[in-house]
Amino acid sequence: MSKPKKKKKRILLKIGSNTLTKESDQISRGKIEDIGRQIAALQDDYEFVIVSSGAKVVAKQFVNLESTYSEEINVKQALTSIGQPHLIRIFQENFRELGLLASQCLLSYSDFEKEESKKNIVNTINILVDNGYIPIINENDTVATDEIQFGDNDKLAALTAALLEVDLLIIATNTYGIYTAKSFKNGHPETITEVQNFSELKKEVVDNDKSSHGTGGMSSKVVALEIANKANIETWIVNGLKDNFIINSINQKTPFTKIE
């Protein structure tokens, strides 16, 4: 009789645009490789679902839709439509080299309000994961209806983590988690390692401060933390710019913000 399969811990990894570009204007194949290598190294104990931003940044490598309307929502939507297939192609090419399989799922917020859609999301993702595929999720930006909904992959990641009842949500960004506002402003950032109180945490977010390609800033990550916390999902905010950031966080070798 064959041994029963060991139950793996499921991690939902959210990767922001700045992590994927390593803060440049180009998607970093090196970063995608770094992520793939870590997933491959952890695959005996962990299974992964990814929420990846980056479609808009990738599109800008290929086209210039800049115009007087460049900041308009529809231009951003058009850019993500152009960039998304390239983003998935780059994931698939790099993951294949490491023996990993990737698939695409596009979700919108309204999908989380309908029982039927929720069931379909869970069933589809479970089949993908059970068959060794890593679902790469992004927001279905074409149908996103307003500026608030558009481009908030942090919230999308938290809703997905809650729906899938994952064991851990990791949000990879370009800081070592959430810093105290004072230390962030004076240039000597100190990570808040454990979060006890969300209203206190909100005071630490530096208003309107987000990175070059980022959309939501740290405040959208705090909203994501709250959603995940209500669903009893442990969440870490980690520095995805650094090599080996998932494994180093698991082994407590790097500072990050944790909410149990």
Ligand SMILES: Nc1ncnc2c1ncn2[C@@H]1O[C@H](COP(=O)(O)OP(=O)(O)O)[C@@H](O)[C@H]1O
């Ligand atoms: N207290 C804080 N600690 C760390 N970063 C903060 C804080 N307040 C605001 N930020 C900003 O949030 C940014 C991360 O959010 P964002 O630019 O949306 O990144 P991502 O592309 O990873 O989603 C940081 O680069 C930083 O500028």
Ligand SMILES: N[C@@H](CCC(=O)OP(=O)(O)O)C(=O)O
């Ligand atoms: N769907 C958009 C996501 C934008 C977004 O949420 O960006 P980020 O703040 O870097 O996670 C894209 O792929 O460009």
